[in-house]
Amino acid sequence: MIAWTIVQIGVLVWAIQMLWKYYKASGGNKFGLPEPPGPYGLPVVGYMPFLGSKPHLTFTKLSQKYGDIFQVQLGSQKVVVLNSLDVIKEAHIQDASFAGRPNSAPFQIFLKSSSSSFSFRTGNAQWKLLRKIAIKALGMFASSRNSRLEAVVGEANEELHAELEASNGEYFDPQQNIFSCTASVIGTILFGLDFSNKDTLLKPILSANQKFADFFATGSILDSLPLGSLIMRHKVKDFVKSLEPVVALVDNHIAEHLVHCEEEDDVRDVADAVVLAAKQTPSDLKQQLGLTDDRIRCITRDLFGAGFATVMESFRWAINLLAAFPDVQERARKELAEVCGDRPLQLIDRSNIHYNEAVLLETFRFSSLLTLSLPHSTMEDTTLRGYFIPKGTTIFTNLFAHHYNPQYFPDPESFTPDRFLTADGKLDADKAQLVIPFGVGKRRCVGENLARQELSLLIGRLLQQFEIRQDTNNPINIRDAMPGLTRGPIQTPLIFKKIAL
Numbered sequence: 001m002i003a004w005t006i007v008q009i010g011v012l013v014w015a016i017q018m019l020w021k022y023y024k025a026s027g028g029n030k031f032g033l034p035e036p037p038g039p040y041g042l043p044v045v046g047y048m049p050f051l052g053s054k055p056h057l058t059f060t061k062l063s064q065k066y067g068d069i070f071q072v073q074l075g076s077q078k079v080v081v082l083n084s085l086d087v088i089k090e091a092h093i094q095d096a097s098f099a100g101r102p103n104s105a106p107f108q109i110f111l112k113s114s115s116s117s118f119s120f121r122t123g124n125a126q127w128k129l130l131r132k133i134a135i136k137a138l139g140m141f142a143s144s145r146n147s148r149l150e151a152v153v154g155e156a157n158e159e160l161h162a163e164l165e166a167s168n169g170e171y172f173d174p175q176q177n178i179f180s181c182t183a184s185v186i187g188t189i190l191f192g193l194d195f196s197n198k199d200t201l202l203k204p205i206l207s208a209n210q211k212f213a214d215f216f217a218t219g220s221i222l223d224s225l226p227l228g229s230l231i232m233r234h235k236v237k238d239f240v241k242s243l244e245p246v247v248a249l250v251d252n253h254i255a256e257h258l259v260h261c262e263e264e265d266d267v268r269d270v271a272d273a274v275v276l277a278a279k280q281t282p283s284d285l286k287q288q289l290g291l292t293d294d295r296i297r298c299i300t301r302d303l304f305g306a307g308f309a310t311v312m313e314s315f316r317w318a319i320n321l322l323a324a325f326p327d328v329q330e331r332a333r334k335e336l337a338e339v340c341g342d343r344p345l346q347l348i349d350r351s352n353i354h355y356n357e358a359v360l361l362e363t364f365r366f367s368s369l370l371t372l373s374l375p376h377s378t379m380e381d382t383t384l385r386g387y388f389i390p391k392g393t394t395i396f397t398n399l400f401a402h403h404y405n406p407q408y409f410p411d412p413e414s415f416t417p418d419r420f421l422t423a424d425g426k427l428d429a430d431k432a433q434l435v436i437p438f439g440v441g442k443r444r445c446v447g448e449n450l451a452r453q454e455l456s457l458l459i460g461r462l463l464q465q466f467e468i469r470q471d472t473n474n475p476i477n478i479r480d481a482m483p484g485l486t487r488g489p490i491q492t493p494l495i496f497k498k499i500a501l
């Protein structure tokens with residue numbers, strides 16, 4: 001009896017949804033415009049059951065039928081998917097109403113447990129101020145004479161390279177070591193992480209990182225169903241608990257920064273620069289937008305959360321791709337030797353290592369780490385390409401569809417760094433601009449510059465020291481990736497053979 005009632009309610013909700021969709025699609029709104037086309041779904045769950053384990057591929061296929069912009073119903077979420085460079089730019093660069101974040105359960109839960117996060121906050125005045133401080137702080141750190149990126153990467157590399165060397169040219173899974181190296185770099189750059197107690201520190205970061213990727217997976221029950229957080233309450237509890245030690249770790253490190261920094265000469269790391277940038281904010285704005293110490297701490301927490309796994313997974317992609325394509329690896333190493341000789345790669349060399357920079361760009365494109373970027377939401381009723389998009393619509397930016405569009409990247413399935421070089425072997429700036437792993441527009445990644453610099457150093461210096469080989473009997477699977485918010489590579493054991501200098 002109860003089951004029958006549930007079915008009846010489901011059918012009724014579905015019928016109402018369909019009627020509403022028909023009304024909207026036929027132009028029943030203040031703009032008199034239709035909503036974007038898209039596939040029909042099932043009652044209540046909408047298109048969720050058809051998303052599959054690789055939603056970006058499902059959306060890319062749907063875009064072939066419905067066009068660059070289409071919509072799907074995922075449970076209670078109406079989602080508009082943007083699939084081409086032009087439409088992505090038009091929405092995110094030209095229209096401020098696309099700068100929101102969704103109100104879905106994962107976002108609400110995360111904001112509650114990390115109340116001042118700006119990355120997951122909708123595009124309001126507070127977000128604007130916190131983002132501005134983060135950008136100013138990263139810029140201040142990069143240009144300060146205390147910018148220690150090269151030295152910090154050097155220190156972390158020493159340990160990583162020693163661990164790789166200790167594998168004695170045997171097959172070995174480097175995942176844990178890469179994780180430790182990248183956590184150490186970003187933690188030191190951001191807030192002077194003291195790694196003397198490394199093993200105790202890394203465990204909670206790793207656990208929170210894995211849970212985070214799963215918690216924000218596209219189209220999950222939690223993300224899309226109204227009672228999702230109730231149904232998945234154990235998962236929610238587990239996720240919130242996993243964040244606690246990481247929050248405590250960052251906050252403990254930042255406590256001292258809040259009193260340390262008075263002027264630019266005092267800037268030792270990004271947290272110092274955040275504190276200084278916050279101090280320099282006009283006091284009326286500070287009061288009006290509630291710029292408390294907790295909000296200041298949260299900026300650094302956000303940067304750590306956003307800047308750690310992304311760099312780590314990109315580094316792993318680069319290593320795997322270089323192992324899978326030994327000719328690319330050899331050519332990149334040769335260029336490093338020509339430009340740097342025996343000394344380690346420095347940031348200043350980046351303008352001369354065209355092929356290595358092309359390898360990094362192709363790694364970004366090929367991996368498309370955040371396939372659907374971070375979800376946005378419309379903050380106002382708006383229009384795009386002649387379609388009406390109501391306030392509160394979730395927006396997915398299908399970066400993967402663009403990065404695999406043969407119109408921009410011929411033979412997109414192939415790993416070809418040469419596509420970014422001019423005929424005389426220089427980096428082609430126009431083609432480089434076409435790769436957008438950091439998003440575009442109002443919410444574009446604030447850590448882009450730091451990420452590019454860090455990855456360039458990590459990859460280049462590894463190539464200067466080691467030849468990376470895959471096991472031909474157990475080749476690397478570069479076509480698939482781990483599910484979740486970030487598309488991490490599937491790791492197989494590799495050989496790291498120390499190069500005799």
Ligand code: HEM
Pocket residue numbers: 118119120131134302303304306307308310311314369370373374375437438439440442443444445446447448450451
């Ligand atoms: C390869 C490395 C990285 C990739 C691929 C990446 C990619 C992205 C993407 C796609 C977004 C979402 C943009 C949008 O919503 O439209 C984003 C946002 C963000 N990223 Fe990154 N990122 C990387 C590294 C970093 C680093 C190193 C930091 C900080 C140190 C960082 C900090 C942030 C923050 C704070 C946001 C949120 C911005 C906002 O909501 O206003 N990211 N990133």
